[in-house]
Amino acid sequence: MxxxxxxxxxxxxxxxxxxxxxxxxxxxxxxxxxxxxxxxxxxxxxxxxxxxxxxxxxxxxxxxxxxxxxxxxxxxxxxxxxxxxxxxxxxxxxxxxxxxxxxxxxxxxxxxxxxxLAHFIDDPKPNFPFICLTVSGGHTQLVLVKDFLNMEIIGETTDDAVGEAFDKTAKLLGLPYPGGPLIDKYAKEGNPEAFRFPVSDMSGLNFSFSGIKTAVLYFLRDRIKENPSFIEDNLADICASIQFTLIKMLMQKLKKASKEYQIIEIAIAGGVSANSGLRNELANVAKKSGWNIYIPKFEYxxxxxxxxxxxxxxxxxxxxxxxxxxxxxxxxxx
CATH class of the missing domain: 3.30.420.40 (ATPase, nucleotide binding domain)
Incomplete structure (x- = not known):
C-alpha cells in the first residue's frame, strides 16, 4: 500500500x-x-x-x-x-x-x-554525515546532519539572520522588499571590492550579522553628505561589496566546520541558498577543498x-x- x-x-x-x-x-x-x-x-x-x-x-x-x-x-x-x-x-x-x-x-x-531534507527530493543526494549551512530570513545555522531525523546545530547566529541582513541593507539602499534578491541582481554588475565593510569574527562556529547593518547605515550617511546621489551612482558596487562581505562571513565558518569535523559532504539550504553569489563561491571553495556540494533546486x-x-x-x-x-x-x- x-x-x-x-x-x-x-x-x-x-x-x-x-x-x-x-x-x-x-x-x-x-x-x-x-x-x-x-x-x-x-x-x-x-x-x-x-x-x-x-x-x-x-x-x-x-x-x-x-x-x-x-x-x-x-x-x-x-x-x-x-x-x-x-x-x-x-x-x-x-x-x-x-x-x-x-x-x-x-x-x-x-x-x-x-x-x-529538501536535499532528498531530487538527485544527487548527500551522504551522511554532512554539514548543512541553513540560511534564511529568520535563521543562519551550521547543522551536522547524521541521519534523516538526527541533526545537531554546531553553529548559529547570535543576533540577526543573514537573510535579514540582506533585506535590511537593501532597505537602506531604497530597494523594495524583498531586497535580498535585488542585491544579488545588482551585485552581478558591480565590483565586490569597491567598498570595505567589517567582517565579524565570532568565536567557534557562531555568526553575527548585526554589525554590518550598522556599518552600512553609517557608511551611506557619510557618503550621501558628500554626494546626495551616491547610492544611485554606485548601486551595483555597493550591492556587490555588501554581498561579498556577507558571503565571506558565511564561508569562513563553513570552511572551519568542515575542517573541525573532517567532513567534505557540504550542503546549503534555505531561501538565501538561492543567492547566485553564495552558490558561485561555494563552487569555488569546493574545487579548492575537495568538497562534494549539494544545492536544492530553486523552488525547494x-x-x-x-x-x-x-x-x-x-x-x-x-x-x-x-x-x-x-x-x-x-x-x-x-
Whole structure:
C-alpha cells in the first residue's frame, strides 16, 4: 500500500501544499503574498489573513493535480514551527481538522529540518554525515546532519539572520522588499571590492550579522553628505561589496566546520541558498577543498510544502505521529 501524504506549509508569507507518494514529490503548489511589499517587510497579521484566503484553494489544487483522492491519503503533515505564530496557527488548525475528519494521523514537521531534507527530493543526494549551512530570513545555522531525523546545530547566529541582513541593507539602499534578491541582481554588475565593510569574527562556529547593518547605515550617511546621489551612482558596487562581505562571513565558518569535523559532504539550504553569489563561491571553495556540494533546486530553497512532505515521509516511516493537542511553536530548535 502506498504512503500518500498531504503536506501544508504556512510558517511565514508563503502558503503551500504538496503531495508525496512513497517518497516521490507529486506537486508543490505555492501561493505568494504580495501584500507585504509596500510595507518593506512581512506584516504578521496580514500574513495570517492571506493564509486563510489561500490555504483551501492551494490544498484543493495539490490534491486534484496529484491524481490521489483524499480517501487514499495516509497522513496529513504540517509545519509546527519555527515561524510567525498567527501564520502557523492557520496551517496547524486546518491540518488538525482535516486529519480528524478523515481519521488520519498527523505529522508535525520542524521547518528548519525540512529545509535540510529538501536535499532528498531530487538527485544527487548527500551522504551522511554532512554539514548543512541553513540560511534564511529568520535563521543562519551550521547543522551536522547524521541521519534523516538526527541533526545537531554546531553553529548559529547570535543576533540577526543573514537573510535579514540582506533585506535590511537593501532597505537602506531604497530597494523594495524583498531586497535580498535585488542585491544579488545588482551585485552581478558591480565590483565586490569597491567598498570595505567589517567582517565579524565570532568565536567557534557562531555568526553575527548585526554589525554590518550598522556599518552600512553609517557608511551611506557619510557618503550621501558628500554626494546626495551616491547610492544611485554606485548601486551595483555597493550591492556587490555588501554581498561579498556577507558571503565571506558565511564561508569562513563553513570552511572551519568542515575542517573541525573532517567532513567534505557540504550542503546549503534555505531561501538565501538561492543567492547566485553564495552558490558561485561555494563552487569555488569546493574545487579548492575537495568538497562534494549539494544545492536544492530553486523552488525547494524558498519556503515550500514539498520539503515539509519529504520530512513527513521519513517521520511516517518511523511512526512519529502527533495528537490533536499539538500546538504551533514560533521558536523551535532542531
Amino acid at each position: 502506498r504512503i500518500n501524504i498531504l503536506a501544508i506549509e504556512s510558517s511565514c508569507d508563503e502558503t503551500s501544499a504538496a503531495v508525496i507518494s512513497d517518497g516521490k514529490i507529486l506537486n508543490n503548489i505555492i501561493a505568494t503574498q504580495s501584500v507585504h511589499e509596500k510595507y518593506g517587510g512581512v506584516v504578521p497579521e496580514l500574513a495570517s489573513r492571506a493564509h486563510q484566503q489561500h490555504l483551501i484553494p492551494v490544498i484543493h489544487e495539490a490534491i486534484q493535480s496529484s491524481g490521489i483522492d483524499k480517501s487514499q491519503l495516509s497522513a496529513i503533515a504540517f509545519t509546527k514551527g519555527p515561524g510567525l505564530l498567527g501564520s502557523l496557527l492557520v496551517g496547524v488548525s486546518f491540518a488538525k481538522s482535516f486529519a480528524y475528519a478523515l481519521g488520519l494521523p498527523l505529522i508535525e514537521v520542524n521547518h528548519m529540518q525540512a529545509h535540510i 530553497c524558498t519556503d515550500n510544502a514539498a520539503m515539509i512532505a519529504m520530512a513527513a515521509h521519513y517521520k511516517f516511516l518511523k511512526g512519529e505521529f502527533s495528537d490533536l493537542e499539538v500546538v504551533p511553536e514560533a521558536r523551535m530548535k532542531l
